[in-house]
Amino acid sequence: xxxxxxxxxxxxxxxxxxxxxxxxxxxxxxxxxxxxxxxxxxxxxxxxxxxxxxxxxxxxxxxxxxxxxxxxxxxxxxxxxxxxxxxxxxxxxxxxxxxxxxxxxxxxxxxxxxxxxxxxxxxxxxxxxxxxxxxxxxxxxxxxxxxxxxxxxxxxxxxxxxxxxxxxxxxxxxxxxxxxxxxxxxxxxxxxxxxxxxxxxxxxxxxxxx
Amino acid sequence: xxxxxxxxxxxxxxxxxxxxxxxxxxxxxxxxxxxxxxxxxxxxxxxxxxxxxxxxxxxxxxxxxxxxxxxxxxxxxxxxxxxxxxxxxxxxxxxxxxxxxxxxxxxxxxxxxxxxxxxxxxxxxxxxxxxxxxxxxxxxxxxxxxxxxxxxxxxxxxxxxxxxxxxxxxxxxxxxxxxxxxxxxxxxxxxxxxxxxxxxxxxxxxxxxxxxxxxxxxxxxxx
Amino acid sequence: xxxxxxxxxxxxxxxxxxxxxxxxxxxxxxxxxxxxxxxxxxxxxxxxxxxxxxxxxxxxxxxxxxxxxxxxxxxxxxxxxxxxxxxxxxxxxxxxxxxxxxxxxxxxxxxxxxxxxxxxxxxxxxxxxxxxxxxxxxxxxxxxxxxxxxxxxxxxxxxxxxxxxxxxxxxxxxxxxxxxxxxxxxxxxxxxxxxxxxxxxxxxxxxxxxxxxxxxxxxxxxxxx
Numbered sequence: 001x002x003x004x005x006x007x008x009x010x011x012x013x014x015x016x017x018x019x020x021x022x023x024x025x026x027x028x029x030x031x032x033x034x035x036x037x038x039x040x041x042x043x044x045x046x047x048x049x050x051x052x053x054x055x056x057x058x059x060x061x062x063x064x065x066x067x068x069x070x071x072x073x074x075x076x077x078x079x080x081x082x083x084x085x086x087x088x089x090x091x092x093x094x095x096x097x098x099x100x101x102x103x104x105x106x107x108x109x110x111x112x113x114x115x116x117x118x119x120x121x122x123x124x125x126x127x128x129x130x131x132x133x134x135x136x137x138x139x140x141x142x143x144x145x146x147x148x149x150x151x152x153x154x155x156x157x158x159x160x161x162x163x164x165x166x167x168x169x170x171x172x173x174x175x176x177x178x179x180x181x182x183x184x185x186x187x188x189x190x191x192x193x194x195x196x197x198x199x200x201x202x203x204x205x206x207x208x209x210x
Numbered sequence: 211x212x213x214x215x216x217x218x219x220x221x222x223x224x225x226x227x228x229x230x231x232x233x234x235x236x237x238x239x240x241x242x243x244x245x246x247x248x249x250x251x252x253x254x255x256x257x258x259x260x261x262x263x264x265x266x267x268x269x270x271x272x273x274x275x276x277x278x279x280x281x282x283x284x285x286x287x288x289x290x291x292x293x294x295x296x297x298x299x300x301x302x303x304x305x306x307x308x309x310x311x312x313x314x315x316x317x318x319x320x321x322x323x324x325x326x327x328x329x330x331x332x333x334x335x336x337x338x339x340x341x342x343x344x345x346x347x348x349x350x351x352x353x354x355x356x357x358x359x360x361x362x363x364x365x366x367x368x369x370x371x372x373x374x375x376x377x378x379x380x381x382x383x384x385x386x387x388x389x390x391x392x393x394x395x396x397x398x399x400x401x402x403x404x405x406x407x408x409x410x411x412x413x414x415x416x417x418x419x420x421x422x423x424x425x426x427x428x429x430x431x432x433x
Numbered sequence: 434x435x436x437x438x439x440x441x442x443x444x445x446x447x448x449x450x451x452x453x454x455x456x457x458x459x460x461x462x463x464x465x466x467x468x469x470x471x472x473x474x475x476x477x478x479x480x481x482x483x484x485x486x487x488x489x490x491x492x493x494x495x496x497x498x499x500x501x502x503x504x505x506x507x508x509x510x511x512x513x514x515x516x517x518x519x520x521x522x523x524x525x526x527x528x529x530x531x532x533x534x535x536x537x538x539x540x541x542x543x544x545x546x547x548x549x550x551x552x553x554x555x556x557x558x559x560x561x562x563x564x565x566x567x568x569x570x571x572x573x574x575x576x577x578x579x580x581x582x583x584x585x586x587x588x589x590x591x592x593x594x595x596x597x598x599x600x601x602x603x604x605x606x607x608x609x610x611x612x613x614x615x616x617x618x619x620x621x622x623x624x625x626x627x628x629x630x631x632x633x634x635x636x637x638x639x640x641x642x643x644x645x646x647x648x649x650x651x652x653x654x655x656x657x658x
Contacts (some may be wrong), residue, residue: 087455
């Protein structure tokens, strides 16, 4: 079944500033959307609203027609921060989230191997480099069975091998999910067909299709 | 036109307060055993009343804020808490002035005294949590705190009362038979204080609104 | 419902694992507690007070102050790398986080209390005869739970405020009823007096129940973001 995400007239006020003033767009399973915009145009705010981590000032996020109808644990979020526990090992981090997502622990090994993290599995997350943490964050998202994946500048900190892994992940999830990528470097996603959404003045405008 | 209405309000308030001072000072009789110091009682009770009233307002506004998320409601809560803390301070200060000559002690762990002091602490914490109140999360947290703190008040009172009831009760202000003129003075001062509360709340609210407007204007200039 | 309890369990055990891994923090809390107990009982010795009567007061003042350190730590871990966001997205109900954290903090405080109590007992030179052990255990357990519940709720707020030192001033006024009640309970337990104890037992239970159920409604607002 194709899921439908609909954003209706979404607005968000941070402090006394309206960051988003009526953003509307919609997407369906299979869509890959690249979200761009200047610094401070509200891209991260937008992702947090979609993730349900922040409450909109006005408007609604509809999932198949119902507000926040998406069941919990179905939204993957690769945020700017890796969202990991420093004093747990790589394996324990994955294990913890696998338990919460109700996933078999057997899935972890394959993912860690794929991300090149298997050799580090008994290391604490705090000693990992930025790029490695980013890979781990990606592995955590792929661990569950997301229907919507949000990426906040996922390419930063990744080496070329890491970038390749990320492109593979984006392509691999393409048919199953709606993916929204905030990125200043859409050229790194060459070869993937995506739609371009630009945030400016608190509103969203569709750009071209690549 | 607006100015006129405000002037009338101010006039009524002035009349009420001056009248109240007259009633307390001249009309109400001097208590036989306690003497003139008993007059502080009118201010004491009225301040406590306003402190409680303001706290109820904070509680109601907190619920309303979580429900409707209106900044106006939060401003009412802030104004109320600020006025409340001032009046509770008055209660706590006038208490000993009255108590010392009568009970021969500045402070006793009477349930009412204890509760009033805890109330003061919670008000102070509430205002600190609002922290000037520009940030949305601070308003939200303060609302949550306002609700919990209100629920806590009866708990404080009962725990303090129970604890005292195990020990011998040293002092009790129960069963004070008031002269009818004293009662009149008490009611008059409660009315006057309530009017003062309303007036102060309105003034504080207009300041908060202006500040909000200045902030919005500045933000709009920057972005 | 099964998922709810399972998630509480998962988060609870992960919290304890992290606590054990950073054991030095817990140990410094214990050292702080022992020191506080030592200084207070010593101070009372200097003023010639019957120290056998001060035990309940010193015990709970110490646990109350130490609790602030414990609860603060538990949410700081979540915020470090914003792991709390991933956690909240995985949990359907935010109150799961409250109960897991409160349970973890409760466990830590209970262990702390069990370590502190004998030390204090020796310092204060209290006779063991006639002690009502059940009441003592009750006050330690229920007192720690109440503390953990209130503390967890409030740290969830203060941790989100920039370099805020608000926790103690928010926490202690709310804890005063509990403080009065558990000090009374402990006192009666040591004296071995059962008369009047039941009332306090009920009181602590009501307090604990109230502050365990309120977050069910209010915790949602605290972590709204």
